[in-house]
Amino acid sequence: MLKERIxxxxxEQKNSHHDEAILLFKEEKEYAEKHELVNVPLxxxxxxxxxxxxxxxxxxxxxxxxIRNETSAFLTQPLTYFHKHKNExxxxxxxxxxxxxxxxxxxxxxxVFGTYDVMLGLKLQKKFKPHIEQFLTASLNRExxxxxxxxxxxxxxxxxxxxxxxxxGFDENMTIGEAYLLIYQFxxxxxxxxETKF
Numbered sequence: 603m604l605k606e607r608i609x610x611x612x613x614e615q616k617n618s619h620h621d622e623a624i625l626l627f628k629e630e631k632e633y634a635e636k637h638e639l640v641n642v643p644l645x646x647x648x649x650x651x652x653x654x655x656x657x658x659x660x661x662x663x664x665x666x667x668x669i670r671n672e673t674s675a676f677l678t679q680p681l682t683y684f685h686k687h688k689n690e691x692x693x694x695x696x697x698x699x700x701x702x703x704x705x706x707x708x709x710x711x712x713x714v715f716g717t718y719d720v721m722l723g724l725k726l727q728k729k730f731k732p733h734i735e736q737f738l739t740a741s742l743n744r745e746x747x748x749x750x751x752x753x754x755x756x757x758x759x760x761x762x763x764x765x766x767x768x769x770x771g772f773d774e775n776m777t778i779g780e781a782y783l784l785i786y787q788f789x790x791x792x793x794x795x796x797e798t799k800f
Contacts, residue, residue, distance in 0.1 A: 603726075603797045604790075607701045608633055612640045627652055629790045630701070649783055653677060656696040663691050663710060677779030681718065684711035694782060702789040705759060709766070709781060718766040720785055723759035726796065733796045734760065741788065742768040 608630055615624045623643040626634065631644050658672040669690060684690070691710035699707060705723030712719045726734065731753070738749045747768035752761045766772055771784050 603703065604633065604701070604793045605637060605639070605797065607703075609639050611701065616640065616642055627698075629787060633794070650779065652698055652786065653694065653696050653779060653782055656694050659693040660687075660690050661693055663689050674779070677777060677782065679778050681774055681776050681778055681781050683778060684709075684718065688713060692778065698786060699789070702786065702793050704789050707782065707785055709778070709785075712765070715765070717768075718781065719763060720766050721761075721763045722789075723754075723757065724762050724789075725759055726793075728753050730796055731760075733799055734762075734792070737792050737795050738764065741770075741791070743770055744768050 611630070612624060612626075612634060623645045624640065625645050625647045627647050627649065631646050634640055634644060654674045656674055656677075658674070658676055660669040660672055660676075661667060662669055688711055691708050693706055693708045695706040699705070699722075703725040705725065708721040710719050710721075711717075724734070731751070734751060738751070742749060742764060747765065749762065749764035751763075753759075754761055766781055766785065767774075769784055769788055771787075772781075776784070
């Protein structure tokens with residue numbers, strides 16, 4: 603799972619940079635060091651560069667039609683952007699989500715509950731359902747926190763929805779980019795936790 607994907611990334615970086623230090627983000631760097639995955643120096647990359655090359659769409663919630671493609675500069679918008687644009691959702695694809703076995707991640711403001719809803723496809727086998735649910739139950743703060751998880755046999759993906767508001771570290775004053783970083787860290791912990799059980 604995570605180990606193989608990070609190892610593959612490190613090998614690719616090592617082959618293209620030879621014996622130079624490999625630039626990694628905090629989560630991958632700590633994981634690589636903990637599991638001794640590489641024998642070259644690792645340098646930590648700035649967290650705000652995580653989604654610099656992401657593919658980003660602003661879409662209409664009702665029709666799912668594209669409103670506009672955005673650059674990573676859009677991620678500096680405050681999360682409260684969604685209060686003024688309630689009809690929109692953000693769709694983001696990144697190589698980093700591949701590391702944590704996630705398909706593209708969408709984010710929107712829930713019209714009824716006013717929470718920031720996260721929607722994604724999780725590339726984990728069906729057998730992991732109890733472990734996924736156990737992690738979500740333990741990690742989403744507050745009793746009223748809920749999530750939806752449904753296995754899609756056609757795609758072989760878990761369709762996962764949860765409210766960003768219940769993640770530890772959530773702050774409505776954060777930027778959209780910081781929200782995506784929080785989602786990434788959460789998914790990293792999820793996959794790492796499941797990996798330790800097998």
